[in-house]
Amino acid sequence: MLDSFSSVPPSNIAEPFFIRNSEVTGPDMDLDFAYPLEDRYKCLLCGRCLRNPRQSLECGHRFCESCLTEELRKDAPRCPVDKQALSANGVFPDKGAEREIGQLVVNCVNKKAGCEIQASIKELQEHLEECKYATIECIHKSKGCNVQVPRCHLAEHLENECQFRQEPCKFCQELIPLAQTEDHTKQCPKAPSSCPNGCELTGVTREEVEKHLQDECPQSEANCRFNSYGCTFKGPRSHVSEHESLSMAEHLLMVTSNLANLELSLSESRRELQEVSNQRDLFKNTVTQQASEITSLKQKSEKQDGKIASLQKMVANQTDKLMKFEQDLETTAKKEEVEGQKRDLVAVKETVKRTENRLTKLETRGSGGGGVFSGATGEVETQLASQDRQLGIHDVRLAEMDLRFQILETASFDGTLLWKIKDYTRRKHDATTGRTLSLYSQPFYTSRNGYKMCARVYLNGDGMGKGTHMSLFFVVMRGDYDALLPWPFRQKVTLMLLDQDQGRRHLSDTFRPDPTSSSFKRPTSDMNIASGCPLFVSQAVVEGSPYLKDDTIFIKVIVETSDLVGP
Incomplete structure (x- = not known):
């Protein structure tokens, strides 16, 4: 053998020889070339047949892809022939050499087993899938046969040697692996058997013996037919008949006693049934009364819904008046x-x-x-x-x-709001009871002619934070100069709860507006939908000593104005 890949046993034909049929790159396997391998097909680094050949632009020589990759990892990679420097950018796949190598003729890897076929490297894999000298596994491997034989001897192995070949049972004709024949015979329902009680029953199958033991065998243990009435006699079936004929009087007493008990149970059941019937009537009356009460409650609920709708309208009107009042404030005298x-x-x-x-x-x-x-x-x-x-x-x-x-x-005109909320305890109670769910701050502006904004706080939380957190939101309001301002609103917003002790533990959250959100479009009503933090800070933290002093908290909102160009 003049040149080869690293050795792998040729018996495992399930693994392909090439990763891709057109490339000599795949797992190492010995190749027996039919003719001496020419030097132009050898790698100049490893001296073996080129695998996935690569050619260098610097020196023009060919190398295996893996060998060249290893060489390029060195500090100063060079061609071993002319010492030219090698670089990854100067390497390309040599498809011509790859096609030529694929046409090289090699002997079958099963030559020692008797195969005389010669094929090109490209066609070798296809031949190996059919080579009759290739070693393969028995088709009964999943059942336990681990024997490996040449493909040409598989039929003989299956017919004469395999311990897991299927053979019909001589009693029931079911196909059973040869190795399991003895175990099957011990359990086969058609196998001949005799009565285990020694009643001289012969010439029957195992399944007939089981039926015989249940219904006919005089030596089988059986209970007295009056067993359900209290008789405890048990013995061979022939003795049971004799016992029943001799103990008729006792059996009648047992039946009479059972009947008396049944009548007593029947009376008790009737009494319980009557009680259940009375309870059912009582429950029925209760259900009828509750249905009437539910109807009345529904009517009251509908009235309450009407009142709530009216209150909601009043709140909307008050909100409109408040917004109008705020607009009036903007036009107030100097x-x-x-x-x-x-x-x-x-x-x-x-x-x-x-x-x-x-x-x-x-x-x-x-x-x-x-x-x-x-x-x-x-x-x-x-x-x-x-x-x-x-x-x-x-x-x-x-x-x-x-x-x-x-x-x-x-009012602030530099994008900063400092909001003092007094009477925190009372306002928190109003929020908890639903009297006043949220509070609005006074308006503030990014400049004299800039955006108009305010803050909105839910002291008892809103949405996910209801009952557990204080929710803080930022609101864009309709201003007098909106037509001259760029939209949507894009300025960075920072929401803060101020520490009233040393000012070192302010709680803050910062966000940049989502340009696609309606909260930051140009307002078409008095104010846009609020946007902010439903889980801004837990109520337990708010009511801690650094943030709540003299029943007062301070909220600060900062809008980035450094990159804002006025109208």
């Missing part, structure tokens, strides 16, 4: 206007005071002069009442202006 109203109010108060002084003087002068000043006094009182009404109107307007001004003063 601080100078409020100061002007205050000055007007001071002037009115001074006028009233002067009028009161004049009235006092007039009353003093006219105390002894009869009705000279009565007309003047009435006129003054009328003027005073008018001034009081004007003063009341100005007080109301001033209070409204103060409230609007306070809201405007707390």
